Amino acid sequence: MAYEHRRLPYRRAPGLDAPEPCHDVVIVGAGPVGLAMALDLANHGQGSVLLDDNDRVSIGSRAICWSKRSLEILARLGVGHRCVEKGVTWHVGRTFHRDREIFAFDLLPEDGHEMPAFVNLQQYHVEEYLTEAVLANPLIDFRPLNRVAAIRPALPELYVQTPEGSYTLQARYVLACDGARSAIRTIMRLEFAGELFEERFLIADIEMKADFPPERRFWFEPPFHPGQSALLHKQPDNIWRIDLQLGWDADPEAERAPERVIPRIERMVGHRDFRLDWVSVYSFQCRRLDRFVHGPVIFVGDSAHVVSPFGARGGNGGLQDVDALGWRLAALLAGRASERVLSAYDAERTFGADENIRNSTRTTRFMTPADGVERLYRDSTLALAAEAPFARALANSGRLSRPCTYPLDAPDDPALPATSRPGSVAPDAPLEGGWLMRQLGPDPVLLALGREAPRIDGVRILAPALNDHLRQRYLGNAPGALCLIRPDQVVGARWTTADAAAVSHEIDRMWGRA
Amino acid sequence: MKLVTEPNFADPDETYARLLAAHSGLSEAESHAFNAALVLILMNHIGDDAAIAEALALAHRATKP
Numbered sequence: 001m002a003y004e005h006r007r008l009p010y011r012r013a014p015g016l017d018a019p020e021p022c023h024d025v026v027i028v029g030a031g032p033v034g035l036a037m038a039l040d041l042a043n044h045g046q047g048s049v050l051l052d053d054n055d056r057v058s059i060g061s062r063a064i065c066w067s068k069r070s071l072e073i074l075a076r077l078g079v080g081h082r083c084v085e086k087g088v089t090w091h092v093g094r095t096f097h098r099d100r101e102i103f104a105f106d107l108l109p110e111d112g113h114e115m116p117a118f119v120n121l122q123q124y125h126v127e128e129y130l131t132e133a134v135l136a137n138p139l140i141d142f143r144p145l146n147r148v149a150a151i152r153p154a155l156p157e158l159y160v161q162t163p164e165g166s167y168t169l170q171a172r173y174v175l176a177c178d179g180a181r182s183a184i185r186t187i188m189r190l191e192f193a194g195e196l197f198e199e200r201f202l203i204a205d206i207e208m209k210a211d212f213p214p215e216r217r218f219w220f221e222p223p224f225h226p227g228q229s230a231l232l233h234k235q236p237d238n239i240w241r242i243d244l245q246l247g248w249d250a251d252p253e254a255e256r257a258p259e260r261v262i263p264r265i266e267r268m269v270g271h272r273d274f275r276l277d278w279v280s281v282y283s284f285q286c287r288r289l290d291r292f293v294h295g296p297v298i299f300v301g302d303s304a305h306v307v308s309p310f311g312a313r314g315g316n317g318g319l320q321d322v323d324a325l326g327w328r329l330a331a332l333l334a335g336r337a338s339e340r341v342l343s344a345y346d347a348e349r350t351f352g353a354d355e356n357i358r359n360s361t362r363t364t365r366f367m368t369p370a371d372g373v374e375r376l377y378r379d380s381t382l383a384l385a386a387e388a389p390f391a392r393a394l395a396n397s398g399r400l401s402r403p404c405t406y407p408l409d410a411p412d413d414p415a416l417p418a419t420s421r422p423g424s425v426a427p428d429a430p431l432e433g434g435w436l437m438r439q440l441g442p443d444p445v446l447l448a449l450g451r452e453a454p455r456i457d458g459v460r461i462l463a464p465a466l467n468d469h470l471r472q473r474y475l476g477n478a479p480g481a482l483c484l485i486r487p488d489q490v491v492g493a494r495w496t497t498a499d500a501a502a503v504s505h506e507i508d509r510m511w512g513r514a
Numbered sequence: 515m516k517l518v519t520e521p522n523f524a525d526p527d528e529t530y531a532r533l534l535a536a537h538s539g540l541s542e543a544e545s546h547a548f549n550a551a552l553v554l555i556l557m558n559h560i561g562d563d564a565a566i567a568e569a570l571a572l573a574h575r576a577t578k579p
């Protein structure tokens with residue numbers, strides 16, 4: 001069934017009638033990143049003004065694959081469970097070459113996690129849930145149909161256009177969440193360096209009744225689309241995502257026309273009994289800003305970095321930006337942290353963006369090899385894959401989004417397991433009557449396992465009863481450990497034993513005060 | 515040095531002849547494809563990143579001195 005777009009409530013901005021006081025935070029753009037940003041700040045008690053040039057959620061689906069980490073973040077923002085309930089949970093991916101399956105992967109690594117590896121859910125649903133949460137939150141002043149037309153970054157000051165005229169807004173911090181074509185980035189003339197891939201892709205959502213399994217299926221050079229690649233993915237409400245590689249010389253206008261699209265899809269699904277829900281022709285880029293923090297103007301999400309979609313690293317990466325910024329900015333504005341926390345955001349997320357760009361670039365290369373030696377090795381890999389397992393590891397149809405491990409300079413103990421080393425998202429585990437992840441944040445947490453925890457101001461102690469999952473993920477063979485877990489649920493430091501002074505020192509460093 | 519560059523074949527002439535024989539009957543394009551497959555197979559067999567890096571560097575020096 002086709003998605004019905006509702007109009008978001010427009011109200012006359014106060015700035016049209018009288019100058020507004022300087023706001024702490026103005027967020028520009030209410031895509032998934034801007035919406036999540038406003039909610040995350042509100043979770044930390046920080047209000048914001050959220051502007052968007054539109055009054056509807058994403059037209060067309062765009063992002064469909066939401067990672068386990070995104071679901072955990074969305075759960076903290078109050079909408080994770082709706083996403084899981086509505087979404088299609090999947091964990092198996094199959095890759096085909098010509099007419100045979102060359103390998104399958106299973107992303108469901110182990111049990112004992114609340115969230116699945118991935119759900120597929122149209123971006124408009126995710127934005128709808130986030131929008132509802134935003135509208136219900138008294139700390140967020142959401143202003144649809146408020147377009148930022150200009151910015152004076154030094155102040156910073158924004159010129160905002162509405163259907164009823166223009167006004168000026170001042171803020172201590174402006175968060176540019178205005179997407180891949182960021183107007184703020186353009187106005188500030190910041191270089192957005194990287195790579196453009198000329199290859200064109202047809203991306204279509206179709207509605208059809210089909211009993212294909214809920215798996216990611218990817219083809220190199222399938223018989224129904226010779227010489228190119230293809231992807232099929234299930235979404236809720238009988239909607240299926242289809243990606244078809246078209247070549248660099250395809251004409252995007254012509255390829256969008258239903259009379260061209262329908263026969264292509266018919267060859268793929270074997271019949272004509274489907275409805276086109278959304279069709280678009282894309283070429284992809286992998287680029288990022290050199291720095292994400294430019295004084296009081298901070299870039300978050302697609303405005304800071306873009307990737308090709310084959311690893312689902314765009315929206316998922318953007319939500320990880322939100323995760324790394326919200327607690328820091330809130331603490332800075334509340335006077336608990338120094339400005340150094342913004343450099344930490346910049347360092348961690350440029351590192352994350354590089355990892356996402358590296359993965360997405362490699363996939364795109366493998367899918368669209370240049371003539372000559374690139375194609376030679378690509379074809380050779382696929383030819384070997386049927387017989388030799390090692391070649392399946394090289395066949396790259398997408399390395400799906402996983403959070404990076406930040407390179408933290410923090411206390412660690414080599415006796416403890418690698419999965420929970422500092423810089424990693426704290427692995428979830430079942431606790432009596434709930435889940436570990438639910439207990440982490442919004443304050444720093446000292447997870448005390450088999451150890452007495454020292455008491456420290458502003459740190460919550462969590463001392464759950466030990467079980468096998470906790471032991472395996474946090475202790476290994478060690479009898480006990482103390483893990484300092486940041487508000488973004490990332491392990492900040494860990495010890496097999498530590499005194500109050502050692503933990504306090506790490507807390508001070510976390511807030512940029514040491 | 516991780517890479518073995520000292521002679522490591524039991525019978526060097528025999529091994530070399532076998533390599534040439536494996537290409538016989540292949541077109542030039544097929545020979546290239548064959549070589550690519552062989553490189554991938556042997557690289558995986560070696561596995562060790564440092565040894566592979568040294569091999570790549572040595573091959574580079576031999577190609578573009």
Ligand SMILES: Cc1cc2nc3c(=O)[nH]c(=O)nc-3n(C[C@H](O)[C@H](O)[C@H](O)COP(=O)(O)OP(=O)(O)OC[C@H]3O[C@@H](n4cnc5c(N)ncnc54)[C@H](O)[C@@H]3O)c2cc1C
Nearest residue numbers: 029031032033053063064065148178179301302314315316
């Ligand atoms: C075909 C395709 C498939 C994809 N698949 C996936 C996937 O499976 N998983 C995944 O994680 N990601 C995927 N992505 C990427 C994902 O869609 C983006 O990364 C994500 O939308 C970025 O969110 P954002 O909020 O940063 O930007 P956007 O979603 O672009 O939102 C920006 C917002 O800012 C508003 N805005 C812009 N300019 C102004 C202005 N001057 N004033 C006020 N408001 C403004 C816009 O109206 C918009 O609401 C895909 C992308 C494409 C194109």
